[in-house]
Amino acid sequence: MTDLRPLGCAPPATWQVSAAEAVLVRPERLSRPLTIAAEPKPVTLDLARTALIVIDMQNDFCHPDGWLASIGVDVSPARAPIAPLQAFIPKLRAVGVPIVWANWGARPDRMNLSPALLHVYNNSGRGVGLGDPLPGSGARVLTEGSWSAAVIDELRPEAGDIQVSKHRMSGFWDTPLDQILRNLGLTTLLFAGVNADQCVLHTLADANFLGYDTLLVTDCSATTSPPFCWDATLYNVRQIFGFTTTSLSFAL
Helix, strand or coil, rough: CCEEECCCCCHHHHHHEEECCEECCCCCCCCCEEECCCCCEEEEEHHEEEEEEEEEEEEEHHHCCCHHHHHHHHHHHHHCHHHHHHHHHHHHHHHHCCCCEEEEEECCCCCCHHHHHHHHHHCCCCCCCCCCEECCCCCEEEEECCCCCEEEECCCCCCCCCEEECCCCCCCCCCCCHHHHCCCCCCEEEECCCCCHHHHHHHHHHHHHHCCCEEEEEEEEECCCHHHHHHHHHHHHHHHHHHECCCCCCHH
């Protein structure tokens, strides 16, 4: 054997290489099965192949000075997942489960945002929408690098977490999320964040279409939409896309 060095982002996607040879054998990964309560039936997952995807727990959606609050939306429902996530995320980190933050991060020039998408956030054309400055602070709505797009202080990402910027309701559309997860050898995704019936659901559904196992962690998710939207989300996740569970179901 020559003087081999690892080449890759993480062991599941790592070669061993030198100037003389390349070893393409990936390291073995030991399964870590965990059975949890879930709906419509209990689930046994492999912690070694699981990640938590936290969606849009950002200032513009969850902070009283953010964009949603500025247009008159009560953001208290969007803040409900904060405490459960504060308890759940450290437990997952402690057992090596990756934490992925998938957040709105629009280009400052909005060149890749269609009128149909901009209309969702500014349906009169005269309001404050994607990329516009917030009244008072001037932070640009859901723009990458702005205060508006930052994860709320109570849930700051840590070194070692993975951050992915998105610019659609799905975290998979035109982002590197799928490639990152596949490089890490992950197959089971836990979903949390806001809004459960919008960006969370659409990211979860796309994950299902791509072949991932999907679970919605209900106490770590919420929506500012009417209650029937939450009910429909739970129904569709259980009926079509995967399973629902709670953070308390994980005996870690």
